[in-house]
Amino acid sequence: MTPPLPPILLIEDTPSLQLLYRAALTKSGHGVVTAGTAAEGLELMREAAPQVILLDLVLPDRDGLDLMREMLQLNPSLHVVVMTAHGSINKAVEAMRAGAHEFLVKPFDEARLLNVVANAHKTAQTAPPPKPAPVTAVAPAAIPVNPTVPPAPIGSGFIGSSDAMAHIHATIVSVARSMATVFITGESGTGKELCALAVHGNSPRAAGPFIALNCGAIPQDLLESEVFGHMKGSFTGAISDKPGAATAADGGTLFLDEVCEMAPALQTKLLRFLQTSTVVPVGATRPKKVNVRIVCATNRDPMDAVRRGQFREDLFYRLFVVPIHMPPLRERGNDVIEIAETALARFAQEEGKQFDGLAPEVRALFRRLPWPGNVRQLLNVIRNVAVLHEGGLLTADMLPASLPQQAEAAAIPPPVAPSPQVPQDAPLVLDALLGRPLAEVERMVIEATLARHNGSVPKAARVLELSPSTLYRKIEGWAQR
Structure with a gap:
């Protein structure tokens, strides 16, 4: 017989809402203990040992965000679901960045409440015991960065010890344990998908599927089917039922690359999916519940897409909970050398050759280059060398002829644009x-x-x-x- 789950701790100072939430949870079979103040909540947390806490961020005796941070310091395995009014949604986003599992914007319906609580319990049951770590659950901007001490095993694909990358590593470790949506930005070729894989690999969902979908590479009329699936006969060519990416990612992570390329109609359906955790395949009449963590990425400026009306503002704020910006390779200092040497060793092994590292002039050239294609361009250059040369020290004459020209072009300052004419009026x-x-x-x-x-x-x-x-x-x- 499965042992009963620990009670849910509900911290809500409005008596009517406390009664409403408790009734809905109790009706679903959950044990509930309630508190109306931060002090009562902290005492009940120690006595009842809950796994899941429902926490109102506005309390009469203390700021709810400060209370959540103290609770997570006392018990890092807690899954805190914060509740806030629509006008304080920025506070909820701040809480997600500080380690909250999920947030609810008041007013919310009973189905949404029960779904969030069920997901929190499921994640708590499958999560491994927390390990002591030097990084506390605070907002990413306050995470101490120590380039000499890796915060956690991020993954072999993530190379670089610059301050910028150390900060990204620490952010990933901090956010991975929660259900917070991660929004990755950066130029093409900076490693946004590797970042998404690192979030997945360091999370309790690491054993689940990681499904990547490039929203810019799929025709708009097929994108809904690719995300949510379709039923046989729902459109021409639908010869059988097909589960979409959201269903395939159940229990794991769904990575939506180039999310700003998504059609407006599909943005509406994605927003509903985020709010209800249910999918409705094309041609289906009944929704299906899934448990998916969303990570998305774009090489565009998402705020500019919102200003231009190309991306829904409410969807943007729902996705833009924990932003991670992947810096371009030209701003990562000696990371370019680390990546080049690691790639050279790997490609040489694949080709059955022996290279002895980078010559000093190549190191200097790599640091000067603007690398418009970022890490992807660097890997192509190293692959080219490994294929076309037999080995030894990688010297400048082994590199593609265009690289030194790029360095010279980068050294020439761009022409100064003339000042715009001011209208006479x-x-x-x-x-x-x-x-x-x-x-x-x-x-x-x-x-x-x-x-x-x-x-x-x-x-x-x-x-x-x-x-x-x-x-x-x-x-x-x-x-x-």
């Missing part, structure tokens, strides 16, 4: 704006832009580099005043 425009409150100036600019585009919010949003939803909120706010 600019002083008159400035005179009309000077002395007015900033909010009034903003409204004048927005209303003038809308008038120029015949009241079209999408067109005005593109010109102003804002999302249409932002403009609609501003217009509604003015109407209510």
Whole structure:
């Protein structure tokens, strides 16, 4: 007989909500202990030894985020689900970065509550015992970085001991144990998928599947089927049922690469998937529940995509919980040498040859190069050398002829662009704006832009580099005043 799970600790200071959440959890078979203050919650945590805690971030006697940090220091294996009102969603995101398992935005329905609690219990049951580590569960910006001490076994594909990479390693270790969505940014070839693999490999889901899907490489009309699956006969060519990537990743991690290329209609369905943890294959009528951790990546500026109306703002804030920026290779110092030497040894072994490392002039050249293709370009260069040469010391004459030219081009400063001409009527425009409150100036600019585009919010949003939803909120706010 399976032993009963430890009770859930519910810390909520509003009596009506406390009663509502407790009733829903009890009806589902969960044991629940409740507290209305931070002090009571801390005492009950020691007495009841819960695995899962539901924590309101606004408490009468203490900040909920500080309480969560203390609880995680006392017991790193806790799975804390934070609860917050819609207006304080930034606080919830901060909590996720500090080690929370998941967050709930009030008001939420009973199904969402029970699903989050079930996932937290499942993760707690399968997670290995926590190991002592020098990194505490705090926000990534506060993680101490020590390049000489690796924070954890990140994975053999992640090479580099620069300060930037040490900070990324520490962030991965801190976030891997939670369900927080990770949003990886960086230029093409910087290793975003390796970063996603490291998050998966250092998490309790490491034994589960890692499913990668490139949203930019799949035709838009097939993307929904690839993500959520389809039923036989649901469209032309659907000759059998097919599980999508979200179902295939059940119990593991779903990596959505180039997520900003996703069609708007699919963005809506992805947002619902994140909120409900259920998938509805194309042609199906019944949803299916899955337990998936989302990691996504893009080589674009996601905020710019939001401003241009190409990416949903609410989906962006749901995904952009723990951002990790992969720096370009040119900003990683001696990492370029470490990566080149490691790759040379590996490719030489594959080709059955013996190389003796990099010559000093090659090391100096590699440090000077801009590496527009980043790590991917470097690996191609080393592969080229390993295939075309017999071995020995890797000298400059073994490199592709284009590399020294790239170094010379990078050394030439780019031409200075001429200053834009200031319109003759600019002083008159400035005179009309000077002395007015900033909010009034903003409204004048927005209303003038809308008038120029015949009241079209999408067109005005593109010109102003804002999302249409932002403009609609501003217009509604003015109407209510």
